[in-house]
Amino acid sequence: MKSFFVRIGLLVMLAVGMGWSNVSAAENENPSFQYINRLLTEEAIKQGIPPEVLKSVAWVESGWKQFVNGKPNISSDGGIGIMQITNKADYDQTSLKNDIAYNIRAGAEILNEMYNRGDLPKLSGGTEYVIESWYFPVMAYNGTKPINSPIYKDRDPIQTNSNAYQEKVMAALNRYHLEGRTLARYPFVKSDFEYDSNSTNNIIFKKKLYTIPNVITTSHAALVMNSKVITTTDGVKLRKTPGTSQKELRSLVKGTPLTIAGNFVYDETKAKNNQFVWYPVKTSSGENGYVSSAYLAKSIFTVNKVTDQSTKVTGNVAKGYSITVSGSDKVKNRDISSADQTYSLAISSKLKQGTKLTFTLKDAKGLVHEKKTIAVTDGTPPGKPKVSAIDDNDIVIKGNAEKGSMVYAHVKGKSIGSAKADSKTGNYIIKISKQKAGTKVLVKVKDAAGNFSSGNTITVIDKTPPGMPKVNTIDDNDTTIKGTAEKGSRVYAYVSGKSIANAKASSSGTYSIKITKKKAGTKIILKAKDAAGNFSSGRTMTVIDKTPPAAPKVNKVTSKTTKMTGTAEKNGTVKIYRGSTYLKTATVNAKGSYSLAIKAQKKGTVLSVYAYDKAKNKSKATKVTVK
Incomplete structure (x- = not known):
């Protein structure tokens, strides 16, 4: 029976040997709670007993007390110490009273003897690490008397005898070691037991082998490095170090997958009344911490989401388990796995949304280790938006x-x-x-249901007009309009609302529009149109006058002339020079005539007369020789 626990026991002794001295409390005083936890755990593993079972027996027997009021804990019926050893002359009575480790060892050996008895009923397929296998050995530890009958034979319908010793032990085990889980019940019937309630004779067990159809519970001692586990309830605390008083890293929901990252340890606060141990674990995201063993269950099976579009059921299964599916005959079962592996169960035809599938995991001996029910979800994607x-x-x-x-x-x-x-x-x-x-x-x-549609791709339309084009000055001699605009846009030139020409801006943004010469004062509007057809606002350019006026005409000038007259471009000006000496300026009236007073000039003097238009363009000189 010890084969399962041998390796664990060696690891535990190495793990707990550091930081824990031998019992060194004052004489006839109980050690710290966590030291007792260590003694019970280590001895249970050494003896091949689930620690949860030995701890629960000790709890019901004595509340984990070897001494009471400074004296050995001896009950009225002669039970001694933490394990309440009774009528066992083979053991040293003084050591039973005064040595807690010796008392625990004796209790574990006696419990083991009960497990190996051939006259007690057995669990079909049960092994020492299956806690339900210990129901009858625990009963026998106290005695197979009618008072410990699993059921009341004289009551209808059948009622569990909650006062039976083994029921009290299993209730304590449930309370302190199995958060979010419950031990599987044996399917007892009245004919299984024969006894007289008024007699002290032992019960006669009529049925010697039981099959439990529900999920059984394995000891946490079955967990080793890299074991896959899940949390058994909501609100499980992942702590930085082992202890209920230690920093909480986060709260985990029921079913959170974890990986065992090392050997279990005990609560760092030695006085803490926690019967469980702490396992170092790693989350799927790689975060490390500690979780109480009471909240962990071995995970042997996962199932991925099944939808109404699925053609197979997939997941992972541990070595040594078969998968039976109920809820639909469209899903195939699977024989016992030969290794830890992924699985794939074919679905013969599509399942309806809401169909409930129950997966039952059994070992080679027929024990149920896990049951999981899922509902077929909506897997039909919505339409494209x-x-x-x-x-x-x-x-x-x-x-x-x-x-x-x-x-x-x-x-x-x-x-x-x-x-x-x-x-x-x-x-x-x-x-x-x-x-x-x-x-x-x-x-x-x-x-x-979380289904995504196919995507609808929309290209953002260009509705932003290009910037107003920049334009170089335009004069009445120009045959091109030049400037810059949005790269690749087309630039249009308008006069009086009509397009006169256009050109495309280059990759650098420059453009050149060919036009015919426009009269000075003509207003030309320039607009840019981008590839999306957006027009910029218009830039208005006025054609500049760059054409010089005609040379002015000058009437005869003599040495006696004091008023010069003549004609030039209307509304312009004329200027008179003698050589390079400026003499005077006259304004040309609207009829094109001008007149200006001058001093009489010497005969033979040459005067130069220039006409200027409003744009200040200068004509050629008209030269006049004074007569």
């Missing part, structure tokens, strides 16, 4: 999708926004930041 056009000025995306679904918008794999579709209309509005023209936005729908 409808999406309204998006332009580069939009700050929302609008459309329609499956009612009540979540709609997500992504750009290059990153979410830019999401919204819930209206439960009545299916309409949705996703708030976003403005996106550049040409950006591809992928919109997908996720239904309540």
